[in-house]
Amino acid sequence: MVGFSEIPSDITIVTGLILGLATSFHCVGMCGPIALSLPLHGDTKAKKLIGGILYNLGRTVTYAIMGLAFGMLGQGLSTLGFQKMVSIIAGTLMIATVFFPKLFKFSNDVDKGLYSAVKWVKLSLKSLFQTKSLSGLFFIGLLNGLLPCGPLYFAVIVSAGTGNVVESVLFMILFGLGTIPLLLAVTIVGNFISTNIRNKVNSFIPVIMVIMGLLFILRGLSLGIPFLSPTDEKLNKVMMKGKMQLEQYEHQHDSTKTKSSSKSMSMGEHEGEGCH
Secondary structure, three states, X not given: OOOOOHHHHHHHHHHHXXXXXXXXXXXXXXXXXXXXXXXXXXXXXXXXHHHHHHHHHHHHHHHHHHHHHHHHHHHHHHHHHHHHHHHHHHHHHXXXXXXXXXXXXXXXXXXXXXXXXXXXXXXXXXXXXXOOOHHHHHHHHHHHOOOOOHHHHHHHHHHHHOOOHXXXXXXXXXXXXXXXXXXXXXXXXXXXXXXXXXXXXXXXHHHHHHHHHHHHHHHHHOOOXXXXXXXXXXXXXXXXXXXXXXXXXXXXXXXXXXXXXXXXXXXXXXXXXXXX
């Protein structure tokens, strides 16, 4: 089965970090109150820093799990031969969320189910805020990653569109890591980002979403554009090269293992002779 080319995959993964950095300004406005009110453990700045890191790592773990789930979905569709379609649909959805946001509003029945889930998350967060422990901060981050978030939904679409579980997980991890520096700073020193700056940075997020959408559509169309939309022939060559490298690595690994086993047996025989 033909997979995505290596270079566009690298671009997709790096974009996860860039998207995370840009999204963090949005997060300051939406999740800032949670970050500012975290029950940080300890009186020293070092302990507060550890608590802030654990909270943010918790969010990143949740994002990674989402990347695993949606990456499996995307890879499953790709395995069935729908990889190009997955890429094109994902790219179209990315662009549609920017120009037609009303299309992605949930129905009343979905809203009720979503409200119940969000209510459970908020109640659980309220309980964890009273624990004041390092483990509690990590679990606060885990649950916070489940709260409704527009940029997160977009990131999930991208991860599914990669058509590869590993790439999907890496994308979501880097997305989460990209949001950490600013949110961690807000957690430790307070909200120092003005609303005006946040609004200016947030205005670039739709641009990133459209660019990513176009890249995914181009990749799915296989137009023969170097690095952006490789042909099926090019993809086949990449896959064959990767397969050959994997087989070569497995052969070398088996040879090394065989030599080590033979050497151990030889040493055992010499030791046996010495005992006589």
